[in-house]
Amino acid sequence: MTPFAAGFLGIACLFVLLILRTPVAFAMLIVGFLGYWALEGLRSAGGVLLTESYSAISNYNLIVVPMFVLLGNIASVTGFSRSLYDAAFAWVGRFRGGLASASVLGCAVFAAVSGSSVATAVTLGKVALPEMKRLGYAPGLSTGSIAAGGTLGFLIPPSTGFVLYAILTEESIGRLFMAGVLPGLLLTVLFMGAIWMISVLDPEAGPRGAPVALAERFRILGQATPLLMVILLSIGGIYVGVFTPVEASGIGAALVILLALVRRRLSFADFRAAVLSTLSTSAMLYAVVIGANVLNPFFAVTQIPATLGEGLGTLGLGPYGTLFVIILAYIVLGMFMDGLSMLVITIPIVFPVITSLGFDPIWFGVVAVIVIEMGMITPPVGLNVFVVRGVAEGVPLTTVFRGVMPFLVAMIIGLLLIIAVPGIALVLPNSMFG
Numbered sequence: 001m002t003p004f005a006a007g008f009l010g011i012a013c014l015f016v017l018l019i020l021r022t023p024v025a026f027a028m029l030i031v032g033f034l035g036y037w038a039l040e041g042l043r044s045a046g047g048v049l050l051t052e053s054y055s056a057i058s059n060y061n062l063i064v065v066p067m068f069v070l071l072g073n074i075a076s077v078t079g080f081s082r083s084l085y086d087a088a089f090a091w092v093g094r095f096r097g098g099l100a101s102a103s104v105l106g107c108a109v110f111a112a113v114s115g116s117s118v119a120t121a122v123t124l125g126k127v128a129l130p131e132m133k134r135l136g137y138a139p140g141l142s143t144g145s146i147a148a149g150g151t152l153g154f155l156i157p158p159s160t161g162f163v164l165y166a167i168l169t170e171e172s173i174g175r176l177f178m179a180g181v182l183p184g185l186l187l188t189v190l191f192m193g194a195i196w197m198i199s200v201l202d203p204e205a206g207p208r209g210a211p212v213a214l215a216e217r218f219r220i221l222g223q224a225t226p227l228l229m230v231i232l233l234s235i236g237g238i239y240v241g242v243f244t245p246v247e248a249s250g251i252g253a254a255l256v257i258l259l260a261l262v263r264r265r266l267s268f269a270d271f272r273a274a275v276l277s278t279l280s281t282s283a284m285l286y287a288v289v290i291g292a293n294v295l296n297p298f299f300a301v302t303q304i305p306a307t308l309g310e311g312l313g314t315l316g317l318g319p320y321g322t323l324f325v326i327i328l329a330y331i332v333l334g335m336f337m338d339g340l341s342m343l344v345i346t347i348p349i350v351f352p353v354i355t356s357l358g359f360d361p362i363w364f365g366v367v368a369v370i371v372i373e374m375g376m377i378t379p380p381v382g383l384n385v386f387v388v389r390g391v392a393e394g395v396p397l398t399t400v401f402r403g404v405m406p407f408l409v410a411m412i413i414g415l416l417l418i419i420a421v422p423g424i425a426l427v428l429p430n431s432m433f434g
Contacts, residue, residue: 003039007302010035014295014345024341025284028291035298052293057286060246061166061173065115066282067249068158071230072114073274074256078265080227081123084109087224089131089209090217097199097206099135100145101192103128107149108188111156112231113256115163116281117339117376121150121384125391138205139395141198144403147388148191148411151373154339156184157235158249160285161343161372165365167289168296168347172362173245174238175429179362181235182424183370186417190410198406230255239432285340292344299348309353319357323419326350327371334375338383342372363418366425370415377404 010031017027037045056062075081088109089102106124114120125146132142154161157177166173199206212220234252237243243251260266299305312322333342347368354364376384385400392400418424 003302004304004307006035006039007299007304010298010302011304018337018341023287024338024344025287025291028288028295028344032291032295032298036294036301039298039301048297049294052297053290056167056290056293059167059289062163062286062289063246064158064163064173064249065160065285066278067246067253068113068115069119069160069281070274070278071234071249071253071256072110072116072119073277074253074260074266074271075110075113075227076119076123077270077274078260078263080224080256080260080265081106081110081113082127083220083224084227085124085127087221090212090220093209094211095196096203096208097141097195098209099128099132099137100141100195100199100206103132103142103145104149104152104188104191104195107146108152108156108184109228109231111153111184112158112235113227114153115158115160117150117153117373117384118387120153121146121387122391124149125388129388129392135209136204136207138202138403139392139399140403141195141205142403143388143392143395143400144405144407145191145195146391147377147382147384147400147404148407149188150384150387151376151411152184152187154373154376155180155187155366155369157181157238158245159369161339161369162365164285164289164292164340164343165347165368168292168344169351169361169365171365172429174432175362176365177235177238177245178428178432179366179425180369181428183366183414183418186424187370187411187414190414191407194406194410226259227256230259239428241432288340288344292348295345296348305349305352308349309356312353319359320419322353322357323359323367326353327367327415330368330371331374331378334372335378335380337375339372339376342375343368360422360426362429363422363425366418367415370411370418374408374411374415377408 014027014031018024033045033049036048085102085106088105089099092098092101103124107120110123111120128146129142157180159180162176162180163173166176195206230252234248238245238248355361376382379401385404389397389400
């Protein structure tokens, strides 16, 4: 069997293992190790397993993940996330669909704390969905806004998606974080625009909330200000070059813990729960990185990335035609796979193709993350849809999927804008790093 044929057999086995619900980290580890053994021998495969595993877990940049996850968990258990939502509602709740718009704004801000799509959807869903139900919001609009808003956790820094992309491609985490800021704000605005249009077409779907006096709005905003300052300090510190992403994550986590202690909101039981949740999430991500590091040498030996690039080149589609094919493949995969699985499996294959076509790797990281975000709300898997369905009592799954369709259109518009105007993603990292 040729190395190329072995590579395709390995990919087929990988998908079979995933269909059988094997954890993605172990599926990649098994295929990578056994495939490399078949092609290069047991001694070489054992060396790859040891060296790549050590290289993965000793990567200093990966400290970003547990620190920002801890920051988000502390903010969640102490109720700081509720203050973000209350502040957003106080300012936009009086408009049509204001509660749904406040939910999207809350998701955007909490995404800058947690870096996790699922955590964002669950946290804001528990806070916002009961309120929207009480005010008579249409179930599709309420659940759809939370499911779509939750995807911002995968794009707005600190994004675990960008951390993994940086590790897999050896790109700068700081540049990727900055590249996600404006696209994240763009999608937030587009989501709010979709809510406004739905509410105008069907006023009963998104009724206005009670107006809040200006003084009360500032009072509520003041309650959320300390956490907002932690976010601005962490992300802003990266932008101005005061902190590296790793330093920013540690400072952010320390500040939010200090803030919780000063306000007497953090009990030992809450702190223990937050730490255990952080350990669980971080262990999963570290395992995924180890699996990807073992799988990548197998793909390199099979020459699949190079052959795929040559094959796409012979089609004569040009750079943007090839990009369209890659995006289409991502969309199809997103219907059946979760985001992290897609990222770690596909990037080693498509990244050499993208760079050979002359596309900026930082820009493509943003494009890939947005397309993966789309998969989080696309049937039949739609991880965020299932997460929100678990929080929203009595709402059928079909209703949630119908509710996310306008937001999926908004994401497509945002993606097309970023492809047409790459500067949306690149202006901040280019200005930061010269």
